[in-house]
Amino acid sequence: MKFKLPFNKKQPQPINEAPKESLVRVASASDHFIQSIQNATNNPADLIIKLVPPNLTLIYIDNLVDIETLNNDIIANLQNKPHETLEEIEIAMSIPEIQHSNLLKETVESMVNGSVLIHVEGYSQVLLANIATRESRALSAPENESQVIGTQVGFNESLSTNISLIRRYIVSPELCNEKFKIGTRTNTSISLLYMNGIANDQMVNTLRQRITDLYIDELLDSAVLAEMIDDNSLSVFPQMLLTERPDRFCDAILDGKVGILVDGSSMAIIAPQSFTEFFQSQEDQNLRWQIATFLRLLRLTAFFLSVYLTPFYVAAVTFHYEVIPQAFLVPLSESRALVPFPPIFEALLLEFIIELLREAGARLPTKIGQTIGIVGGIVIGTAAVQAGITSNILLIIIALSALASFTSPSYMMGNVIRLIRFPIIILAGFWGFYGIMLAFCFILIHLLRQTSLGAPYMSPFYPPRMKEMRDSIVRMPIPLTAKRPALTRPKDKNKFKPQPVKPKKS
Amino acid sequence: MNKLKVTLVVLLSLFFLYGCVQTNILDKVGLTTLVGYDKGSEHKIETTAVIREVNPEFQSKVEVITTENDTSKGNRMEANRRLSKKIMVGQMRVVLLGEELAKEDIRYYLDTNLENADVSNSIYMAVVEGRTAPFLTYEYKDIDDIGQHIYKLIEQNVRQEFMINATLHQIAHDYYSIGKDLAMPIIKRDQEFVELSGVALFKGGKMVSKLPAKDSFYVKIVRDTFKVGLYETILDNDDIPSKILQKPTDKITIAFDAIHSNRELTLVDAKKPEFDLDINIRSRVLEVFPDINQGDRKSVAELEKAIEKKISKEIARVIAHSQEVESDIFGFGEKYRSIVRHSNLTREKWHKLYKDMKVNVNVKFVILRDGVFE
Numbered sequence: 001m002k003f004k005l006p007f008n009k010k011q012p013q014p015i016n017e018a019p020k021e022s023l024v025r026v027a028s029a030s031d032h033f034i035q036s037i038q039n040a041t042n043n044p045a046d047l048i049i050k051l052v053p054p055n056l057t058l059i060y061i062d063n064l065v066d067i068e069t070l071n072n073d074i075i076a077n078l079q080n081k082p083h084e085t086l087e088e089i090e091i092a093m094s095i096p097e098i099q100h101s102n103l104l105k106e107t108v109e110s111m112v113n114g115s116v117l118i119h120v121e122g123y124s125q126v127l128l129a130n131i132a133t134r135e136s137r138a139l140s141a142p143e144n145e146s147q148v149i150g151t152q153v154g155f156n157e158s159l160s161t162n163i164s165l166i167r168r169y170i171v172s173p174e175l176c177n178e179k180f181k182i183g184t185r186t187n188t189s190i191s192l193l194y195m196n197g198i199a200n201d202q203m204v205n206t207l208r209q210r211i212t213d214l215y216i217d218e219l220l221d222s223a224v225l226a227e228m229i230d231d232n233s234l235s236v237f238p239q240m241l242l243t244e245r246p247d248r249f250c251d252a253i254l255d256g257k258v259g260i261l262v263d264g265s266s267m268a269i270i271a272p273q274s275f276t277e278f279f280q281s282q283e284d285q286n287l288r289w290q291i292a293t294f295l296r297l298l299r300l301t302a303f304f305l306s307v308y309l310t311p312f313y314v315a316a317v318t319f320h321y322e323v324i325p326q327a328f329l330v331p332l333s334e335s336r337a338l339v340p341f342p343p344i345f346e347a348l349l350l351e352f353i354i355e356l357l358r359e360a361g362a363r364l365p366t367k368i369g370q371t372i373g374i375v376g377g378i379v380i381g382t383a384a385v386q387a388g389i390t391s392n393i394l395l396i397i398i399a400l401s402a403l404a405s406f407t408s409p410s411y412m413m414g415n416v417i418r419l420i421r422f423p424i425i426i427l428a429g430f431w432g433f434y435g436i437m438l439a440f441c442f443i444l445i446h447l448l449r450q451t452s453l454g455a456p457y458m459s460p461f462y463p464p465r466m467k468e469m470r471d472s473i474v475r476m477p478i479p480l481t482a483k484r485p486a487l488t489r490p491k492d493k494n495k496f497k498p499q500p501v502k503p504k505k506s
Numbered sequence: 507m508n509k510l511k512v513t514l515v516v517l518l519s520l521f522f523l524y525g526c527v528q529t530n531i532l533d534k535v536g537l538t539t540l541v542g543y544d545k546g547s548e549h550k551i552e553t554t555a556v557i558r559e560v561n562p563e564f565q566s567k568v569e570v571i572t573t574e575n576d577t578s579k580g581n582r583m584e585a586n587r588r589l590s591k592k593i594m595v596g597q598m599r600v601v602l603l604g605e606e607l608a609k610e611d612i613r614y615y616l617d618t619n620l621e622n623a624d625v626s627n628s629i630y631m632a633v634v635e636g637r638t639a640p641f642l643t644y645e646y647k648d649i650d651d652i653g654q655h656i657y658k659l660i661e662q663n664v665r666q667e668f669m670i671n672a673t674l675h676q677i678a679h680d681y682y683s684i685g686k687d688l689a690m691p692i693i694k695r696d697q698e699f700v701e702l703s704g705v706a707l708f709k710g711g712k713m714v715s716k717l718p719a720k721d722s723f724y725v726k727i728v729r730d731t732f733k734v735g736l737y738e739t740i741l742d743n744d745d746i747p748s749k750i751l752q753k754p755t756d757k758i759t760i761a762f763d764a765i766h767s768n769r770e771l772t773l774v775d776a777k778k779p780e781f782d783l784d785i786n787i788r789s790r791v792l793e794v795f796p797d798i799n800q801g802d803r804k805s806v807a808e809l810e811k812a813i814e815k816k817i818s819k820e821i822a823r824v825i826a827h828s829q830e831v832e833s834d835i836f837g838f839g840e841k842y843r844s845i846v847r848h849s850n851l852t853r854e855k856w857h858k859l860y861k862d863m864k865v866n867v868n869v870k871f872v873i874l875r876d877g878v879f880e
Contacts, residue, residue, distance in 0.1 A: 316532075336560075337560045430520065
C-alpha cells in the first residue's frame with residue numbers, strides 16, 4: 001500500500017502579483033531614504049545610521065558587518081573627502097564586493113545579509129558593500145561519528161567554512177556548487193555539491209527540483225531538509241545519509257553522489273544512499289581490507305542480533321520450548337521460575353528501562369550522564385533480578401542487544417534498530433516464531449520498496465549486483481573496487497583503470 | 507481509504523486472535539524427558555514418564571510417574587492429575603520399551619510418537635531388559651536426572667560408534683521398508699549403573715532375539731560405514747600364525763580403532779539368493795597383548811591376515827544368528843529388491859528367502875599405523 005504524504009512536497013509557489021513594495025525605488029533625499037529603511041526594517045535597535053559629512057549616509061546592522069573593515073576600508077577612505085558620483089566612491093573604497101541598486105527591497109535584503117548601504121545625497125541609487133561577518137565556532141573533532149584512524153575534523157555550523165573544507169579535500173574545478181535559499185522567513189542558504197563528469201544529471205536535477213519546489217517558512221537544520229526531500233518521508237528508515245565528516249562527504253561525492261550543505265547545520269546530507277551503506281564507516285577505508293571486512297560483518301551481525309535476539313527469547317520461552325537446547329533448559333527455566341510476568345511483559349519492561357537509561361544519558365550533562373549509566377546499569381539491573389521482576393538471562397540478552405544497536409555508524413539507523421524491536425517483541429509474544437517471521441517479511445518488503453533518490457534502497461542485494469558486493473557487507477582490496485557503485489549511475493564508471501588480474505611478466 | 511480499512515481489520519484481528527493462541531510458557535510446563543512403555547494388566551498400557559518440573563521453592567526436580575491406561579494420551583492425562591504443571595512432550599529425548607512389550611508388537615508405540623508433531627524424530631529408542639517401571643523408579647545413588655542420564659549415555663555411545671544408532675526416524679524407516687528389519691540397543695540396570703547390554707533384533711514389529719553388546723561392532727560394520735569406532739578382539743590359538751609370536755601363548759588380544767570402513771554388497775545369485783559381502787577396514791592398532799614384533803613387515807601382514815580371518819568368522823556367525831531368527835537387520839533384502847526386477851517382495855516372502863540366503867564374507871583389513879597413538 002502506498003501511503004500518501006500529508007505534507008505536499010510540491011506546493012505551488014504563490015504567484016507574486018508584482019507587489020508594490022518590490023518596485024519601490026530608493027529615495028534620493030537622505031532623510032527620506034533613512035525613513036524608508038527604518039520603516040522597512042521596523043526600526044530595530046541594532047540598526048546603525050551613520051552620517052559621513054558632507055553628503056554620505058551609511059546604514060548597516062550592528063554585529064552583521066566586520067567592524068574593522070568598516071572602519072579602515074570604508075569610513076577612513078570616505079571621511080572628509082567630498083565625493084560626487086557613485087563611481088568615485090566605489091573606487092575610493094578598498095572593498096571587493098560592491099553592488100549598485102535602486103530598489104528598496106533589494107537594498108534591505110542585502111543589508112540583512114551583512115552589507116553596508118552607502119547613500120549619496122541626491123542619488124536614487126545606493127551602493128551595497130558586502131563586508132558580512134558570521135559568528136561560528138572553531139572546527140572540532142566530529143563528536144557523533146568519531147573514529148580511531150582517520151581525520152579528526154568535523155563540519156561546523158558555517159556554510160562557507162564547510163565548503164572550504166570540502167574544497168580543500170577535492171581540489172578540482174569540476175566540483176560544482178549551486179546555492180539556493182530556502183524558507184520564506186529564515187532565508188537559509190543551502191549548497192548543492194556534486195562532481196561534474198561523475199554525478200548523474202538526472203539525480204542532480206531531481207534533487208535540485210525537490211529543493212526548489214519546497215515552500216516552507218523556516219529551515220533550521222539539515223535533518224529537517226533530509227526528511228522533506230526523502231523519497232518516502234513516512235518510512236522509519238532514513239533514505240539519505242546525514243554525516244558530519246568531511247572525508248565521508250567527499251568520498252560520497254567522488255562516488256557520484258550528490259551532497260547538500262545547510263547553513264547553520266553541522267550535518268551534511270548525502271544521497272542516494274543504500275541500506276548497507278548505513279553500516280559502513282569511513283574508517284573501513286583506512287583499515288586493511290581483512291579487518292574492514294570483519295568489522296562490517298560484525299556490524300551486520302550486531303544489527304540482526306539487536307533486532308531479533310529479544311524477540312527470539314520471548315517466542316522460544318512463550319511458545320516453542322522444543323527449540324531450547326537441553327543443556328540450556330534448566331538454567332533458563334530456573335531463572336524464569338521467580339518471575340511473575342509472562343515473558344513478553346518482562347521483555348518490554350526491561351527494554352523500556354534500557355531506553356529510559358539511554359534517553360536520560362543523552363539528555364543529561366556529560367558528567368552526570370556517565371553516573372546515570374552506571375547507576376542504571378548496575379543498580380537497576382541487579383535489583384530487578386533480585387526482586388524477581390526479570391530473569392538473569394533476559395537481562396544479558398537485553399543488554400547485548402542494546403549494545404549491538406550502538407555499533408551502527410549512523411546514529412539515525414541506530415535509532416531505527418532500537419525502535420523496530422518493540423513491534424517485533426510484541427508480535428513474538430503474540431504469535432511466537434510466526435510473529436517474528438511476519439515482522440521479518442513486513443520489514444523486508446518495506447525495505448525492498450524503498451528508493452533513495454530513485455535508486456534501489458536494497459542494492460546491491462536487490463537488484464542483485466554481484467560485482468558490487470565487493471564493497472558492501474565486505475570490503476575487498478582496493479584494486480578490486482575500481483568501479484564506482486552503479487547505485488549512483490555515474491557518468492564515469494571507473495575510479496581508476498583496474499589492473500589486469502594476471503599482469504604480464506616483464 | 508479502502509486499503510486502510512483492510513489493514514485496520516488485519517491489525518485488529520491480530521490483536522483479538524491473540525487470545526486464541528495457546529501458550530506454553532517454559533516455567534509453567536512440566537517437561538517430559540523420557541517415556542517408558544510397559545505391558546499393563548488387561549491390555550492396558552503402563553507408562554512411566556520422567557518429568558522435570560521447575561518450582562520457585564525447590565529449584566528444579568525430577569519426577570518419575572507411572573500410570574496405567576488404555577492409550578498413551580490417556581496416560582498423559584492421568585499423569586497431569588498428579589502434577590501442578592501441564593505436561594508437554596516437546597523435549598522428550600528417549601523412548602524405552604519393556605522387553606515383554608517389545609516381544610509382542612511395537613507398531614502402536616512407533617506410530618503414536620511418529621504422528622505427534624511435538625515429538626522430534628531424532629529421539630532415541632531402546633529396549634529395557636525386564637520392565638521399564640522398576641528400571642526408572644529405582645533410586646540410583648549417583649544419577650540425579652535419570653532421563654537426561656539415559657539420553658546422554660545412548661548419545662555418547664552412538665557418537666563413539668560403540669552402539670548402533672536407533673533414532674525414531676531410522677527405526678520407522680527400517681520398520682516400514684520391505685527387506686530390512688530394525689534393531690535397537692538393549693539397556694539394563696547393573697547395580698547402581700545403567701548399562702547398554704546388547705542389541706535387540708526384531709522381526710517386523712516383534713523382538714525375536716538379542717546379541718551381546720560386543721557384537722554391535724559387527725552389526726554396525728555390516729550395516730553401515732564406520733568412522734571413529736574402537737574395538738577389541740581376541741585371536742584364539744588356532745588363528746594365530748605361530749611365526750609372529752615371540753613366546754608361546756594361547757591367545758592374543760588386539761585393540762584397534764577402525765579409522766574408516768566401507769562395505770560393498772553384491773548379489774551373485776538371485777535365485778538362491780547368494781551375496782558377496784566385501785568389507786574394507788583401515789585401522790590403527792592401539793594395543794596388542796602379549797607383545798608381538800610389529801617392526802617386521804611380514805609379521806604385520808600375518809597379523810592382518812589373522813584379524814581378517816577372525817572378523818569374517820565373527821561376521822558370519824552374527825549373520826547366521828540373524829538368519830536363524832529371520833531378522834534381516836543388515837538390509838540384504840533392500841539390496842535384493844533393488845536389483846531383482848519384478849521380485850514383488852513382501853515381508854513374508856523375504857523372510858523365507860532370507861533364512862536360506864548364502865553370504866560370502868570377505869574382509870580386507872589394513873593396518874595403517876601401529877606404535878604410539880592417542
